[in-house]
Amino acid sequence: MELTATTELPHAGVIAIAGLGLIGGSLARRLTMRGRKVIAWNHRDHPYQEARQAGITCVDTVEELAQAKPDVLVLCTPLKAMPEVLAKLAPVIDGRTTLTDVGSVKGQVRDEVKAAGLNACYVGAHPMAGNEFSGYSASDPSLYDDALWAVTYDQATDYCRLLTVMDMICEGVGDRVIVLDDQTHDRAAALISHMPHVVATALANELMDTPERNIAQALAAGSWRDMTRVALTDPDRTRAMVEEDALNVSRLLHRMAERLTDMAEQLEQSAEHGDAQAQQDILDFFAMAQPYREFKAKQRQNDIVYPNRGLSIVADWRSELLESAKRGEHIVHVVSSISFEVQVRTKLS
Amino acid sequence: MELTATTELPHAGVIAIAGLGLIGGSLARRLTMRGRKVIAWNHRDHPYQEARQAGITCVDTVEELAQAKPDVLVLCTPLKAMPEVLAKLAPVIDGRTTLTDVGSVKGQVRDEVKAAGLNACYVGAHPMAGNEFSGYSASDPSLYDDALWAVTYDQATDYCRLLTVMDMICEGVGDRVIVLDDQTHDRAAALISHMPHVVATALANELMDTPERNIAQALAAGSWRDMTRVALTDPDRTRAMVEEDALNVSRLLHRMAERLTDMAEQLEQSAEHGDAQAQQDILDFFAMAQPYREFKAKQRQNDIVYPNRGLSIVADWRSELLESAKRGEHIVHVVSSISFEVQVRTKLS
Numbered sequence: 001m002e003l004t005a006t007t008e009l010p011h012a013g014v015i016a017i018a019g020l021g022l023i024g025g026s027l028a029r030r031l032t033m034r035g036r037k038v039i040a041w042n043h044r045d046h047p048y049q050e051a052r053q054a055g056i057t058c059v060d061t062v063e064e065l066a067q068a069k070p071d072v073l074v075l076c077t078p079l080k081a082m083p084e085v086l087a088k089l090a091p092v093i094d095g096r097t098t099l100t101d102v103g104s105v106k107g108q109v110r111d112e113v114k115a116a117g118l119n120a121c122y123v124g125a126h127p128m129a130g131n132e133f134s135g136y137s138a139s140d141p142s143l144y145d146d147a148l149w150a151v152t153y154d155q156a157t158d159y160c161r162l163l164t165v166m167d168m169i170c171e172g173v174g175d176r177v178i179v180l181d182d183q184t185h186d187r188a189a190a191l192i193s194h195m196p197h198v199v200a201t202a203l204a205n206e207l208m209d210t211p212e213r214n215i216a217q218a219l220a221a222g223s224w225r226d227m228t229r230v231a232l233t234d235p236d237r238t239r240a241m242v243e244e245d246a247l248n249v250s251r252l253l254h255r256m257a258e259r260l261t262d263m264a265e266q267l268e269q270s271a272e273h274g275d276a277q278a279q280q281d282i283l284d285f286f287a288m289a290q291p292y293r294e295f296k297a298k299q300r301q302n303d304i305v306y307p308n309r310g311l312s313i314v315a316d317w318r319s320e321l322l323e324s325a326k327r328g329e330h331i332v333h334v335v336s337s338i339s340f341e342v343q344v345r346t347k348l349s
Numbered sequence: 350m351e352l353t354a355t356t357e358l359p360h361a362g363v364i365a366i367a368g369l370g371l372i373g374g375s376l377a378r379r380l381t382m383r384g385r386k387v388i389a390w391n392h393r394d395h396p397y398q399e400a401r402q403a404g405i406t407c408v409d410t411v412e413e414l415a416q417a418k419p420d421v422l423v424l425c426t427p428l429k430a431m432p433e434v435l436a437k438l439a440p441v442i443d444g445r446t447t448l449t450d451v452g453s454v455k456g457q458v459r460d461e462v463k464a465a466g467l468n469a470c471y472v473g474a475h476p477m478a479g480n481e482f483s484g485y486s487a488s489d490p491s492l493y494d495d496a497l498w499a500v501t502y503d504q505a506t507d508y509c510r511l512l513t514v515m516d517m518i519c520e521g522v523g524d525r526v527i528v529l530d531d532q533t534h535d536r537a538a539a540l541i542s543h544m545p546h547v548v549a550t551a552l553a554n555e556l557m558d559t560p561e562r563n564i565a566q567a568l569a570a571g572s573w574r575d576m577t578r579v580a581l582t583d584p585d586r587t588r589a590m591v592e593e594d595a596l597n598v599s600r601l602l603h604r605m606a607e608r609l610t611d612m613a614e615q616l617e618q619s620a621e622h623g624d625a626q627a628q629q630d631i632l633d634f635f636a637m638a639q640p641y642r643e644f645k646a647k648q649r650q651n652d653i654v655y656p657n658r659g660l661s662i663v664a665d666w667r668s669e670l671l672e673s674a675k676r677g678e679h680i681v682h683v684v685s686s687i688s689f690e691v692q693v694r695t696k697l698s
Contacts, residue, residue: 204638289553328563
C-alpha cells in the first residue's frame with residue numbers, strides 16, 4: 001500500500017454503542033457531548049430514558065444498531081456476550097461500518113471476531129478508563145478525561161478503518177492513542193495488570209496459610225494494604241481476566257518466581273556466609289528500577305507539560321506506529337492520513 | 350514465677366526518649382499531652398526549642414537521660430545508631446529503668462541489647478505508626494491515634510518491666526498492645542511488609558527488563574500503581590530493612606515463588622490441555638483468601654464497634670499473651686498485674 005497525504009481523512013460522525021454499562025454509557029455520553037451522533041443498544045432497556053435525555057438515540061435490537069450504518073460500531077458488551085452479539089451483527093453489518101470494542105484482552109476478541117467472519121472490518125481498542133463501579137447509573141463522561149486508548153491491528157487490518165477509530169478517539173472523545181499489534185498489547189497488559197493480580201492474590205493466600213495470620217494482620221500497614229488491594233476485588237472476575245490471557249500470565253509468573261528465588265538465595269548467601277557477590281546482586285536488585293522511580297517522581301509533578309511533536313508515516317504504518325508507541329509517544333491528533341501529533345508521555349529510559 | 354493480682358501495678362510516670370525524629374518526637378509530645386513527664390535527647394539539638402515549648406525536658410547527652418532514672422527509656426534512634434547509644438547507656442543506666450525501643454525488626458535489636466549487657470532490663474516494642482515524612486518538624490501526636498504496638502519478650506524478660514511498658518502504651522499513649530516473642534514478630538513483619546517490598550521491587554524490575562516497557566507503562570492503571578508504590582521508596586532503606594530480616598524474607602520468597610510457579614503451570618495445563626484438575630486448582634487459588642476479603646470488607650465499615658472483654662493470666666504469661674495475640678485480641682487496658690481488657694480486632698477466621 002502506498003500512503004499519500006491526499007487520501008481523504010476518515011471521519012467517525014455516527015457512532016453506534018452496543019452496551020450501555022459504565023464504559024459504554026460514559027463513552028456514549030462523552031461522544032454526544034462533543035458533537036458526535038450516537039446510537040445505542042443495551043441488552044436491557046432500563047438506562048434508555050436517561051440516555052435519551054443525554055441526546056443518545058436508543059434502539060431495541062443490536063441488529064438495528066448495524067442497520068443504521070454507523071461509521072463505527074463499538075462493542076461495549078461483556079467479553080462473555082461477545083460471540084452471541086457478533087453472530088447477530090455478522091449478517092446485517094454494513095460494509096462501510098468499522099467494528100471495534102473496548103475489551104481488555106485483544107487476542108481473544110480478535111479470535112471471536114474472526115470466527116464471526118468480521119475481521120476485515122475490525123480494529124481492536126482498549127481504553128485505559130474505569131473505576132470500581134458498574135452500570136449506566138455510574139457512567140460519567142469525565143471517565144475519559146486525558147485517557148489513553150490502545151488501538152490494535154493484525155495483518156488484515158485496513159488502515160482507513162484504523163484512522164476512523166483514531167478520529168473517534170482523538171477528536172471525538174478527546175483522548176490519546178497508541179497503536180500496536182494484539183500480541184504486544186496482551187503481553188503488556190499481562191505485565192502491568194493480569195500477572196500482578198495473581199501476585200496480590202498469592203500474597204493474600206500466604207497470609208491465610210500462616211497459623212499466625214491474626215498477628216500478621218495486626219502488624220499490617222500501608223504497604224500490605226496497597227499490595228493486596230486488587231486481591232479484594234471479585235475473584236471470579238480476576239480469574240476470568242487471567243485465564244483469557246493465560247499464557248502471557250504464566251510466562252511472567254515463571255519470571256517473577258525466578259526473580260524471587262534468586263533474591264531469596266542471595267539473602268541467604270549474604271546473611272549466612274557474608275558472600276560479596278550476593279551482596280552486590282542484592283544492591284543491583286534494588287537499584288535496577290531507578291529509571292522507573294525517576295519517571296514516577298517526574299510524573300507526580302502537577303505542572304508537567306508535554307509538548308506536541310509531529311509523526312509521519314513513511315512506508316509501513318504497522319511497524320512505524322508500533323515503534324512510536326515503544327518510544328513512549330502517544331498520538332493526540334490525526335493531522336492527515338499519514339501525519340499525527342504526538343506527545344512523549346511514557347518514556348522510562 | 351507465681352502471679353497474683355495483689356502485685357503492685359507498675360506505672361511509667363517518667364519516660365525518657367532517645368531520638369526526637371518523627372516517631373520519637375510524636376511519642377514525646379503524645380505522652381506529655383497525656384500527663385506523663387518526658388525527658389528527651391537528640392543527637393543534634395535543633396528540635397529542642399520546639400520540644401521545650403511542648404513541655405518536654407531536653408538534655409545534652411544520652412547519658413543524662415539515663416542518669417535521670419526514668420521508669421522507661423525508649424530508644425527512637427535509627428537502627429544503625431543503636432550499638433553506639435547502647436554502649437553509652439550501659440555503664441550509667443539505673444537498675445530500675447526499663448529499656449525499650451521502637452525498631453521494626455526485633456531479633457536484631459535484641460542481639461545488640463544483649464551485646465551491650467542490657468537484656469535483663471529490656472522489653473522490645475514496635476509501634477505500627479509512621480508516615481512518609483521524617484524529623485521532629487513532621488512529628489504529630491495524632492500519629493499514635495488508635496495505633497497498635499507489638500511488645501516483645503524473650504526467656505529473660507521481666508514481667509514487671511513488660512507491665513511498665515504496657516502501662517506507657519495503653520494508659521500513657523492510649524494505644525493497643527499485642528505481646529509476642531521476637532521471632533513471631535519478625536516472621537509476621539516479614540510476611541506483611543519486608544517480603545512484599547521485595548515483590549514490589551521485582552515487579553518494577555520486570556517492567557524495566559521488557560523492551561516494551563514504555564508501552565506497558567502506558568497501559569498501567571491503579572492495580573500497577575498500588576502494587577509498585579512501595580518500590581518507589583528509598584531503595585537503600587528498603588534493602589536495609591530486608592537484610593535485617595533476611596532469613597524470614599528469604600523463606601517467604603521461596604514460598605511465594607512456589608505459589609507463582611504452581612499457578613503458572615496450572616494456567617498452562619488449563620489453557621493448552623483443558624486439564625480439569627488444573628482448572629479446579631485455579632478456582633481454589635482465587636477462593637483461598639475469601640476470609641481475608643470478608644475481614645477487610647467488615648473492617649471498612651466505619652461504624653464497627655469492638656466490645657471490651659477480659660483476659661486473665663493463669664500460669665504462663667508468655668504463652669497466654671501470645672495465644673491471645675493469635676486469637677486476634679489487642680490489649681487496650683492493664684486492669685491488674687494479671688488481668689487486661691482486650692478487643693478482638695484482627696481475627697481473619
